[in-house]
Amino acid sequence: MTDLKFQCIIIMNQVFKKMINHIELIQKLLQQPSAELLRCVPNWNIDEIKNLNYKFAPFKDEVLVSQYAQSGHDRSKISVYNYHEPNEMPKFITEHVKPRFDFLDKVCAAFNYFKPGQYLPPHSDLYGKYMQLYDVHPKNIVRCILMLENSCPGQILQIKDSTFGSWKSGDCFYWNYDEIHAFYNFSMKDRYAIQITGIINEKSK
Ligand SMILES: [Fe+2]
Numbered sequence: 001m002t003d004l005k006f007q008c009i010i011i012m013n014q015v016f017k018k019m020i021n022h023i024e025l026i027q028k029l030l031q032q033p034s035a036e037l038l039r040c041v042p043n044w045n046i047d048e049i050k051n052l053n054y055k056f057a058p059f060k061d062e063v064l065v066s067q068y069a070q071s072g073h074d075r076s077k078i079s080v081y082n083y084h085e086p087n088e089m090p091k092f093i094t095e096h097v098k099p100r101f102d103f104l105d106k107v108c109a110a111f112n113y114f115k116p117g118q119y120l121p122p123h124s125d126l127y128g129k130y131m132q133l134y135d136v137h138p139k140n141i142v143r144c145i146l147m148l149e150n151s152c153p154g155q156i157l158q159i160k161d162s163t164f165g166s167w168k169s170g171d172c173f174y175w176n177y178d179e180i181h182a183f184y185n186f187s188m189k190d191r192y193a194i195q196i197t198g199i200i201n202e203k204s205k
Contacts, residue, residue, distance in 0.1 A: 040100050040146055042169040044092050049148060049192055052090075052111055054081040060126055068121055077118055080183075082195075084110035084129070097146065097194060104142060104198030106134045113192045114185035122158065124178040130197050141177040144196040146170070154187030172196075 058079045059065050069075040085108055093109050101107050108130055114120075127141055145157070147167045157164045157173060159181045164173065175181050185191050 038100070038144075038172045039168075040097060040170045040172060042148070043096055044090070044148065046149060046192070048090055049111060050113075050190075052083040053087070054083045054111070054113065057082050057112075059120055059123065060128065061123060064123055073121065078120060079118055080112050080114055080120060082110055082112040084108075093194070097196070101144070101196055101198060103201060104196070105201040106136060107196060107198040108133070110195045110197075111192065112195055113190050114183060115190055116154075116185055116188050119184040119186075120182055121184075122180050122182045124180060127177070127197070136199050138177050140199040142198060142200060143175055143177070144198075145173045146194040146196060147172070148192040148194060151191075152187045152189050154185070155189075155191050156184045156186065158182040158184075 056079060058075070065075055065078055068078060089109060097109060098107050125143060127138060130136075130141070131138065147169060149169050151165065151167045153165075155165070157167075159173060159175050160179055167173075183191075
């Protein structure tokens with residue numbers, strides 16, 4: 001076999017493998033979104049992200065927060081800081097992040113961060129703003145957390161029965177619309193992430 005033929009076969013194999021990986025990825029995402037499945041190559045300026053105009057956001061499910069408070073939790077800690085659309089987003093969101101989520105439609109991005117000691121105990125998301133913006137059935141919603149920095153000890157993410165205490169900048173974690181999840185910042189460092197919300201598009205089903 002000539003070298004050229006051999007190289008062509010290698011390239012074709014690589015392309016084919018990539019296609020298979022992508023299909024497998026989407027299938028896994030549909031069935032098991034809590035796993036760490038996709039990465040987004042970090043190309044962001046973390047200082048730009050830290051300088052966004054964040055707002056303090058207590059968790060909106062008042063009934064659930066009251067139950068936690070009655071159990072002894074400090075309700076001021078059950079909160080997060082966020083920055084979301086329609087605020088102007090940094091350029092890398094439209095140029096780099098959203099295209100990575102081409103298996104989703106109606107993609108919305110928001111930044112959030114937890115100060116040390118802040119946490120959101122086990123809960124389901126409400127999607128209030130997203131549902132206002134888009135006429136979608138909540139059961140089709142997928143949410144992703146894209147980590148913007150490497151984790152440090154004490155930063156913990158929980159999705160259903162899985163707990164994650166270590167990740168790299170660019171790692172993504174998923175859950176389906178009402179799956180229980182939680183985040184705790186028991187570290188001494190702020191934790192920054194992008195929250196991506198969307199629905200699986202028809203071509204990926
Ligand atoms: Fe949540």
